[in-house]
Amino acid sequence: MTNRIFNFSAGPCTLPVSALEKAQKDFVDYQGAGMSLIEMSHRDKPYDAVHRDAINNVKEILNVPEDFEVMFIQGGATLQFAMIAMNFLGNGKVGEYVNTGAWAKKAISDGKKVGEIRVIWTDEENNFMRMPKPEEIKFSSDAAFVHMCGNETIGGIEFNDYPDTGDVPLIVDMSSHIMSRPIDFNKIDMVYGGAQKNLGPAGMAIVIMRKSLIEKGNDNVPAYLSYKIHAKNESLYNTPPVFTIYMMKLTTDWVKETGGLKAMQELAMARSNALYDVIDNSDGWYRCPVEKESRSRMNVVWRLPSEDLEKKFIAEALAAGFSGLKGHRSVGGCRASMYNAMPTQGATKLAEFMIEFKKNN
Ligand SMILES: *Cc1c(COP(=O)(O)O)cnc(C)c1O
Numbered sequence: 001m002t003n004r005i006f007n008f009s010a011g012p013c014t015l016p017v018s019a020l021e022k023a024q025k026d027f028v029d030y031q032g033a034g035m036s037l038i039e040m041s042h043r044d045k046p047y048d049a050v051h052r053d054a055i056n057n058v059k060e061i062l063n064v065p066e067d068f069e070v071m072f073i074q075g076g077a078t079l080q081f082a083m084i085a086m087n088f089l090g091n092g093k094v095g096e097y098v099n100t101g102a103w104a105k106k107a108i109s110d111g112k113k114v115g116e117i118r119v120i121w122t123d124e125e126n127n128f129m130r131m132p133k134p135e136e137i138k139f140s141s142d143a144a145f146v147h148m149c150g151n152e153t154i155g156g157i158e159f160n161d162y163p164d165t166g167d168v169p170l171i172v173d174m175s176s177h178i179m180s181r182p183i184d185f186n187k188i189d190m191v192y193g194g195a196q197k198n199l200g201p202a203g204m205a206i207v208i209m210r211k212s213l214i215e216k217g218n219d220n221v222p223a224y225l226s227y228k229i230h231a232k233n234e235s236l237y238n239t240p241p242v243f244t245i246y247m248m249k250l251t252t253d254w255v256k257e258t259g260g261l262k263a264m265q266e267l268a269m270a271r272s273n274a275l276y277d278v279i280d281n282s283d284g285w286y287r288c289p290v291e292k293e294s295r296s297r298m299n300v301v302w303r304l305p306s307e308d309l310e311k312k313f314i315a316e317a318l319a320a321g322f323s324g325l326k327g328h329r330s331v332g333g334c335r336a337s338m339y340n341a342m343p344t345q346g347a348t349k350l351a352e353f354m355i356e357f358k359k360n361n
Pocket residue numbers: 011075076077078079103149151152153173174175176193194195196204
């Protein structure tokens with residue numbers, strides 16, 4: 001095989017090699033059709049099968065109940081920030097938001113432009129070092145929805161326990177940890193995420209929504225921005241991002257072959273524990289700024305004793321075959337993003353490298 005290095009990029013990110021190779025093999029002549037999948041009509045049989053397989057894989061792996069719809073919508077998770085507000089706000093309805101960091105803030109910012117919103121919890125004064133406990137989230141019984149971000153990709157914090165919001169729809173941005181742990185669809189009414197972290201390449205969001213919530217959507221939104229229209233047309237209202245959905249099918253095939261959600265969850269624990277163990281056993285030389293109970297299994301963030309050492313660490317790690325370890329430009333430090341397709345070896349080898357680096361410095 002070619003030279004694949006360990007890619008810790010926050011997104012787009014590493015994908016299963018088997019999925020990449022399958023796509024390469026079938027790329028020019030898709031299963032004897034005489035043309036590539038990305039050249040044929042999205043209404044033709046070969047693409048139709050891919051579309052349905054991708055949806056069915058998601059339903060099967062995540063145990064999606066019958067009364068939920070799985071939709072593929074272009075514009076990434078970012079467009080969902082606006083779409084949620086456009087579909088569910090207006091006419092005096094108020095959306096309530098939990099502010100846990102950079103991504104929650106972007107959802108809040110777009111929500112505000114479209115309708116009336118309220119921030120019901122924030123940890124901004126402490127630089128977002130933890131997720132709230134369920135009982136800290138005080139929502140109103142007449143809120144249009146409660147919105148939260150399940151895993152703050154930049155801050156490196158992750159929700160472990162969601163509040164029970166009863167009749168108020170709970171909407172969660174799971175962009176950076178979808179399909180790495182079970183989803184409690186009794187509590188959660190809408191899950192969304194950009195595809196390019198755990199599910200495939202960039203180009204769309206996956207949206208899983210309770211059908212009764214879809215029905216509550218406003219009717220005066222433009223066609224592409226209406227959940228009702230996407231649901232009614234099974235995500236084929238217009239030309240879908242064919243290649244992204246195809247790669248998602250191949251990636252989710254790999255998830256099933258690897259042992260499904262249970263395996264993804266165990267692998268995520270093994271990878272993140274490998275790094276947190278090094279950090280916790282370094283006598284404070286490596287330091288994770290995040291509160292322990294909120295540590296993300298997907299995006300591990302840490303600091304070194306100085307910014308110079310951080311620069312040196314990132315450069316030497318890259319030379320040793322570990323790329324993408326620079327923290328987000330807004331917070332600095334180091335970050336290892338380890339989504340589903342990151343091999344366990346990537347984490348254990350990086351852990352060894354961290355121990356060596358500390359010894360030498
Ligand atoms: C990456 C990310 C987004 C943005 O996703 P796009 O598909 O690039 O729009 C939103 N929320 C979270 C939590 C993310 O990690």
